[in-house]
Amino acid sequence: MSSQPLRIVVIGGSAAGPKAAAKARRMDEHAEITLIQREPDLSMASCGFPYYVGGTFDDRNMLVCTPAGIVRDPAFYGKAKRIQALVRTEATEIDRVAKTVTYRDLSTGEHATIPYDRLVIATGATPLRPSVPGIELEGVTTLHSMADADALRAVRDEKKTTKAVVVGGGLIGFEVCEALRLAGIHTTVIEKTQQILPFLDPDLAKLVENHVRAHGPDIIVGNGVAELLGENGKLVGVKLDNGTELPCEVAVIAVGVRPNVKLAQAAGIEIGAVGGIRVNPYMQTSDPDVYAVGDCVECTSLVSGKAVRAPYGDLANLQGRVAGQNLVKDGSARFPGIIQTGICKIFDYTVGFTGLSAKDAREAGFDDIETAIISGLDIPGYMSGKLLISKMVADRKTGRILGFQCIGPGDVSKRVAVVAMAIRGKLTVEDMVNADLPYAPPYSLAIDHVISAAQVMDNKLQGRMQGLSASEVKQRVDSGADCFILDTRSPQEFEETRLGIGETLIPLGALRDRFAELPQDKSKEMILYCRISLRGYEAAAILDAHGWHNVKVMEGGVVAWPYAKEK
Structure with a gap:
């Protein structure tokens, strides 16, 4: 005599919910799975909304299709996955004692109740709307x-x-x-x-x-x-x-958005410190038969150890998969936490980040951090390389990489992905300086941008380089600080673009012959730079060998200078 099929109810049909339902089905062909979705659409690729609005593609169905081009509607879920998908249906109450969910059909207004053995809450997040006059206007x-x-x-x-x-x-x-x-x-x-x-x-x-x-x-x-x-x-x-x-x-x-936790909260499920549903690594809530996934939950930062909110589509899918597996086989999958990695396209730039910014690192309790900003090409100039500007954050005490930001028209995604895995593996700067990454001119420089960032960071940690950010240099200039600013580029580069901050031009190749033009008080602060500050760093090494020890390099050089320049 066969046992009764496992009854699974999933509330929420955007990303995490359908992923949990689909994974549960793959784990258990005989389970009874019901998906309750308030919206008329299912499994929407919401991260694609801006590109549909902007005209990157015109077919709306592409946002709700499988890779094979089949629209993910209730009929698809019923036939392909044997999942009952109720759309335009709102879950109104969870009774954890009776183990039932009450829902309302938004088309008819009728209520019904469904029993569950395991429940998944994937109610997502609600967009924040400032409480200002006129917020309800058309437009x-x-x-x-x-x-x-x-x-x-x-x-x-x-x-x-x-x-x-x-x-x-x-x-x-x-x-x-x-x-x-x-x-x-x-x-x-x-x-x-x-x-x-x-x-x-x-x-x-x-x-x-x-x-x-x-x-x-x-x-x-x-x-x-x-x-x-x-x-x-x-x-x-x-x-x-x-x-x-x-x-x-x-x-x-x-x-921004706020986790949609009303249903869970009304059912007595524990809400965490930053406003999302608290879950363990198996995506279980405070009720072991109730799981929660996606934008409505809190995650643990694997860098700081603190509870954070991370409403990203990729994480929703990962969490849904873990919950779906555990619905059928307890404790067989874990979602340990996140490092907060993100990326977006803004016109010809890509903006990517992973781990902690310098500000976030300090707020998380890392009280002795080092940062390094670099500029450079993603691939060689003869392969039409494009600019990247990056900032790495590390813990001075341990050398552990804490964060990385990268922007520019070059291949940002690859570099952020590499550092994301380095942070996930708790690698140090020393681990990264000799990383064996794929190299060929169509894909990378011989020393990849990420490795360069680690090498600059290593130079700073080992005391071989003193660096200043562009903003720190600007503050010195604006406050009238007594410093000598040296541009080590060529005269042609200097004529095309100069910063106009009282700098002196001495090209790197001429530096050893022109020491007399430098401050003879060798304790005076000197700030050096070039286009990307590689020549600035080389010049700083030369000056240090000749007795000028208070020499700083403006990290990232001219291309990382975000203020007005003289043409």
């Missing part, structure tokens, strides 16, 4: 659902909108900014804090800001939205905290 939207994507795609296709604002300078904000700009809409990004892209440190964030401005959009930092202005129920503009009014017909709110 004010987020980009969180298929309906939002459809509405913004219609704005693009109708070609009536001329001005838009994006409220929020994070990843989603700039993906939306690019999409609207590609649609020919003049777009302004409004960021309440002093810096866009908060996961970057300020030096790199400022370079990205310059890049965005060069492509047309405006960026306003240090100023929030006080009011959304309307006429006859329609958006006509925004009023900023400082009183400035900007006309616009569309405002996209992209100020």
